[in-house]
Amino acid sequence: MSDQTTKPWRAAMVEIARRSVRFGVAxxxxxSLAGRTALVLAASLxxxxxxxxxxxxxxxxxxxxxxxxxxxAVRAISLYRVVSLSSPDGRRAAxxxxxxxxxxxxxxxxxxxxxxxxxxxxxxxxQFRADMLLVPLPQExxxxxxxxxxxxxxxxxxIGFRMEDRLWLNMDIDLPTPRxxxxxxxxxxxxxMAVVATVLSVWAVRRRIAPIGTLAAAAEVLGRDVNAxxxxxEGPTEIAAAAMAFNTMALRIRRxxxxxxxxxxxxxxxxxxxxTRLKLxxxxxxxxxxxxxxxxxxxxxxxxxxxxxxxxxxxxxxxxATRVDLVALLRTLxxxxxxxxPDHAEHLTYTGPDSxxxxxxxxxxxxxxxxxxxxxxxxxxxxxxxxxxxxxxxVTLLVDDDGPGIADAKLEDVFQAFxxxxxSRNRETGGTGLGLTIARNILRAHGGDVKLENRPSGGxxxxxxxxx
Ligand SMILES: Nc1ncnc2c1ncn2[C@@H]1O[C@H](COP(=O)(O)OP(=O)(O)OP(=O)(O)O)[C@@H](O)[C@H]1O
Ligand SMILES: [Mg+2]
Numbered sequence: 001m002s003d004q005t006t007k008p009w010r011a012a013m014v015e016i017a018r019r020s021v022r023f024g025v026a027x028x029x030x031x032s033l034a035g036r037t038a039l040v041l042a043a044s045l046x047x048x049x050x051x052x053x054x055x056x057x058x059x060x061x062x063x064x065x066x067x068x069x070x071x072x073a074v075r076a077i078s079l080y081r082v083v084s085l086s087s088p089d090g091r092r093a094a095x096x097x098x099x100x101x102x103x104x105x106x107x108x109x110x111x112x113x114x115x116x117x118x119x120x121x122x123x124x125x126x127q128f129r130a131d132m133l134l135v136p137l138p139q140e141x142x143x144x145x146x147x148x149x150x151x152x153x154x155x156x157x158x159i160g161f162r163m164e165d166r167l168w169l170n171m172d173i174d175l176p177t178p179r180x181x182x183x184x185x186x187x188x189x190x191x192x193m194a195v196v197a198t199v200l201s202v203w204a205v206r207r208r209i210a211p212i213g214t215l216a217a218a219a220e221v222l223g224r225d226v227n228a229x230x231x232x233x234e235g236p237t238e239i240a241a242a243a244m245a246f247n248t249m250a251l252r253i254r255r256x257x258x259x260x261x262x263x264x265x266x267x268x269x270x271x272x273x274x275x276t277r278l279k280l281x282x283x284x285x286x287x288x289x290x291x292x293x294x295x296x297x298x299x300x301x302x303x304x305x306x307x308x309x310x311x312x313x314x315x316x317x318x319x320x321a322t323r324v325d326l327v328a329l330l331r332t333l334x335x336x337x338x339x340x341x342p343d344h345a346e347h348l349t350y351t352g353p354d355s356x357x358x359x360x361x362x363x364x365x366x367x368x369x370x371x372x373x374x375x376x377x378x379x380x381x382x383x384x385x386x387x388x389x390x391x392x393x394x395v396t397l398l399v400d401d402d403g404p405g406i407a408d409a410k411l412e413d414v415f416q417a418f419x420x421x422x423x424s425r426n427r428e429t430g431g432t433g434l435g436l437t438i439a440r441n442i443l444r445a446h447g448g449d450v451k452l453e454n455r456p457s458g459g460x461x462x463x464x465x466x467x468x
Contacts, residue, residue: 045194103174109170144162268305319363326387330350334349337377351385382402385397385399449464
């Protein structure tokens with residue numbers, strides 16, 4: 001019956017305990033490898049130190065108890081001496097005037113302090129007899145019997161000395177509990193040692209684990225720029241091996257990209273001659289309509305080939321990154337576009353700060369932004385370029401237009417190479433469908449990105465983010 005009532009309680013208690021342990025662990029357990037290693041190290045160091053301290057303290061307490069017992073024994077014997085040396089009548093008076101301190105309180109009685117338990121503490125008996133020798137006492141004055149209750153490690157014991165006149169001098173001895181350490185500085189020193197050990201282990205672990213962070217950062221940079229400089233291969237063996245493996249992988253990726261690009265440009269290059277030849281031959285077609293359509297197709301083909309070659313040039317060109325004023329770059333680019341399209345000059349506007357230095361490859365960045373502004377002009381009739389204030393180390397560049405925008409489902413698709421929503425490939429409204437692909441490639445290589453949004457008031461908004 002009672003078992004049935006206690007069971008749900010017990011289950012609930014176990015569950016609460018398990019949860020609090022789990023929460024406790026989850027609350028303290030750090031996420032980073034450095035944090036976890038440092039925590040384990042610091043915890044083990046503290047544990048080892050605490051165990052050492054406990055062993056020391058226990059040993060010290062044993063020793064201290066022994067010393068206090070010896071001290072009390074000597075005091076008890078001295079008291080006995082004072083009392084036993086006085087005349088039998090004056091004993092009570094002698095005891096009253098004698099000094100009784102240090103946890104010893106004595107009285108004269110007719111019986112021993114203990115009965116059946118007496119004489120059991122043989123070790124103490126021996127010790128008392130030995131201590132007797134420390135206090136000079138004539139032979140006839142020695143106690144006839146000693147009765148002790150208490151063990152070698154006890155803090156309290158009772159002792160009785162029988163004198164020659166059959167009276168017992170009984171004493172209660174109450175020793176103070178020994179402290180594991182004497183001074184408060186000891187605890188402070190222990191805490192200081194634990195803190196220093198923890199700080200040192202955190203520092204050492206962070207230093208040892210730092211190369212993992214470097215490796216992660218290098219992988220991040222490689223994702224953006226295949227031509228990123230290789231990692232240093234120095235340091236402990238494992239780290240050097242990881243860096244070497246990483247560098248080899250980066251080299252292979254670089255070669256792979258180069259081979260692909262080379263293949264692309266080689267095909268583009270080789271296609272140019274047959275296209276030119278075909279164009280010449282098409283001129284000889286008699287049917288005007290057929291000739292016009294053939295020439296149109298060939299023009300389109302030629303434009304695609306040129307664009308392909310341009311992409312290849314972009315990838316292989318390793319323009320150095322420098323400090324560039326983004327605003328100056330935007331103003332130049334808008335001026336150049338105004339010169340190229342004089343009809344659209346007043347449709348190209350810029351709002352934002354007067355200067356904003358960033359770290360970038362100026363020619364590549366310009367090509368990316370030109371593609372975006374030109375799209376706004378071609379498909380939206382105007383381009384409003386603006387710069388938002390820098391936030392979290394990123395600057396946001398917006399290119400807005402008043403055109404039809406792009407269906408929400410297609411906002412990402414248009415970044416695919418050669419994808420155009422407008423099926424005609426005529427010269428007026430654009431080219432090959434590579435503009436956004438190129439722009440995204442370049443911006444991502446800068447550590448930024450580009451995405452498209454439809455503005456609620458109509459028109460497309462291109463959002464470019466770039467690290468400052
Ligand atoms: N601002 C815009 N408004 C509406 N549609 C757009 C806009 N920008 C791009 N698009 C659509 O996205 C497609 C892809 O654009 P992208 O710039 O990649 O190629 P393109 O402009 O057609 O050719 P290219 O830029 O290579 O000369 C365009 O064909 C167009 O249909
Ligand atoms: Mg375009």
